[in-house]
Amino acid sequence: MSNKLSIVVVEPDRERAILIVDSLRAAGDFDVSVISEVTGLARHVSSRDPDVVLVDLTSPSRDILEELTLASGPLDRPVAMFVDRSDDSLTKAAIEAGVSAYVVDGLRADRIKPIMDAAIARFHMFHRMRLELETTKRALEERKVIDRAKGLLMKARGLDEEAAYALLRKTAMDQGRKVVDVAEALVTAAGLLS
Amino acid sequence: MSLKPLEAGFIPLVDAAPLILAREIGFAEEEGLDLRLRAAPSWSTLRDMLAIGAIDAAHMLSAMPVAMALGLGGISERIDVLSVLSVNGNVVGVSSALAERMRVAGHRFDFADADSAGRALIEAAGDRPRIGVPFPFSMHADLLFHWLGALGLPAPQALQVVTVPPQLMAEAIAAGEIDAFCVGSPWGSIAVENGVGELLLPGSAIRAFAPEKVLAVRHGWAEAEPGLTRSLMRAAWRTGRWLSEGGNQVTAAEILSRREYLDLSPEIIERSLSGQQVISPRGEVRSVPNFLVFFRGAATYPWRSQAAMIAHSMAARAGLDRANAIEAARSIFRTDLYRQNLRDLGAEMPGASDKIEGALTRPTPVASESGRLILEPDSFFDGYIFDPSTQD
Known part of the structure; x- marks a missing residue:
């Protein structure tokens, strides 16, 4: 089995998705894929069986992913939201930047950090761009x-x-x-x- | 006197009214608060904002703090429930195609009889109907599991309950992703307006008095800020009383319809406030007493038995120890703070912190400090009774 972390990015906007994928690839050797359809989101995510799911906090479809935290069937992998309080400052930074992550339970924090750092930096940039545009x-x-x-x-x-x-x-x-x-x-x- | 700033989060729904109008009508200001409101894009984001301290208080699904107390759903900060913001207000709706099949089979769409509506739905929807709810831990999910479970569809094997954000519910039903939904006001009416669905039942037909949204804060915050906690509780309670007074619904609907709040037509919002529901694109109207309650019958009192009942069914579905779950949930519903902070406003104070859920089929006087408290009917359509004292 490959030791590469698999990451799913949930992002309907194609341009943004490309930017996120690029920055994640630059941050490490990850297996990154994008889901742009909200339809059947929970199903698509669980069929890809990723280690980490990244999603925009401002998207209402984020609630759909909460379903993944319910380990309802024997085949479902337990998934926890990244905000597991093991690293409060990272959690806070992520929420303030507007990104949230769902990670499979048991994934070590030092393997998640570079992913989150890259995602947070990218989301901060989106946020700034949006603010500038609005202003x-x-x-x-x-x-x-x-x-x-x-x-x-x-x-x-x-x-x-x-x-x-x-x-x-x-x-x-x-x-x-x-x-x-x-x-x-x-x-x-x-x-x-x- | 300078006002103390307090940040509260909400989801743009009709039942966010006690917070929105506390600000707009001025009850927050009278209680010394500069109540700043932030709309959240999703329940999970609202929860996270509250947990990390980005906001002080939130309009929250009643099941959400209970789920957190049980360690379900990722983040587990202890959240306390200061009061109930609203009771009922959900509707069950079906796709136009399913409504047509039910009609052909003889269902009358009386918008009242949960037993016949449920049987007609099961009959017409076929195997494993797909039903949308806004969040996995919600009264919506609880109502569905109870209702269809009692009629012979054991959850979760026999029905697929899927999460669909409320603002996407009409789209999901139009796209054929779901057969039915249970959603808060006014999103059921939006499905009707868009001509993609019909309303089958109000939530109150399944359970007559279901705690829907609560006023939630971090446990540590309530302890550290007793003054702000008190002001916030009083402002919300006074707004609930204002909302229940005749003639204020039109004003409330106008304010809620503003762009920074619900950004929807006031006419649609008023249907929820008045309980006059338009159930089909043909304009059939059904009038529902207690469709959405903000005040009557001590609606805002955070009965610990309500927390216990949510925990009981949640623990059963998640395979957790029920007695532990009930104990954890009961302690976060703060009847103590309710008594302490609202007594001198004249709020009705029930004599107990628990009641037997589902026992009342008609308005009933109960023991209270004033001796004038009348509780509204709280029965389940199938006669179910939840007695918290026998659940250990």
Whole structure:
């Protein structure tokens, strides 16, 4: 029997799956495969009989894997979630990064650590990327609303751009609100009145 | 007075209302809490967040802390149950194809008689029906095992109970992966709205008063933070009372429907709060008393017998020692903290910490401190009785 650890990564997004697989392969000589279908997930995982299952914590389908922790039949291998408290800091790091792992009982901690380290690093990166993307998107949307509000003020009050923005900012400060909120209220109101 | 921050996790379901509205209606603030709510993507993630201390409290399946006390399901931190957040609220539904077969065979879909509904289901579904539940350790699973077991399908050999996250339940039934489901509100109604399934029974037709969600905290946290524990319990209890008052359902449904909470239409949410269930895509309506209970009949009291009963059936399925399981489960349902922290609010205080589960077929006055406590019916459809004192 091969001594290689077999790892199953549950990840519907193909790009992400490839990145995770790459980083795991770089971390050690593992036998890595990916399941992208949520349908029949518990069945697929148990048929591959892996040593470790890695799954995104933000996925609702994670609950499906909890079934694996119920050793209900004589053929089922007992599976425990990685969070077995033997290494609290690693557990915490994993949960904060948004990855959880299910490992077969009895697997030694020093064999899991490199896998978890690689997965945690990768998940942290995903998290950062997602945060950056959201921040950028929000900034763009806010700018769009403020531009529209400025345009409305320029037309209605005959102001130039700078004066329109100053008026928005002053109103926001007076009311203790954000500029974008005032702009949004103005755009909504203008939409209703037109 | 400055508010004390407290982080609580929830799963976006109608029965998260006692926490969501504690924040939105202001009971949390009145109790001195800045209650910050975090939606969790799955039950296992919510459990882990609570266990590692990423959150202080959680809206949790009643069976989950019991499973943890029994050492089932991976993580085993001691979690205490401060109170019950909701009773009942689950529905059993079947695929459109199965509903059609049952109808042809003469089933009337009265949404009330668990005996005839169960027999019709077994008859029409064939061998080993596949039934989806949101989590392996849940009242949903317990209800199914009890119901179909009593009608002659011994679990787990004769039926396949599979885990399907609630938000994927309608999809799973549409894709033919499952024949039936038992799920919390409002996900059964979503299956009906999508035209992929019909509702067969409310959970209350199987067991009239089943503890569904609980207010859970780490044991160590409750010990270390008695002030926060007290405030949280009081805020949740007062919100439960508010939810039970007539006329508040519309407001509650509107708030729950917001994007940061359930992100679903308020009309669908109101069906659960009012117990007016639309059971088929043809719009048939069934009215269910005690469909989802937040307050009535000392609903929030964490009866130790309820913990014992969950532990009893869980231990039987997992092959654990029943007496040990019952003892472990009873101790985490904190009737002591309930008495200590809610008495001066006027909460009804039952005289005992245990009751015989399933004995009441009608509203019944029982011994309590005020002498005014009336318990709601809690019987099982098959007359089953669980007496915790005879389970050693």
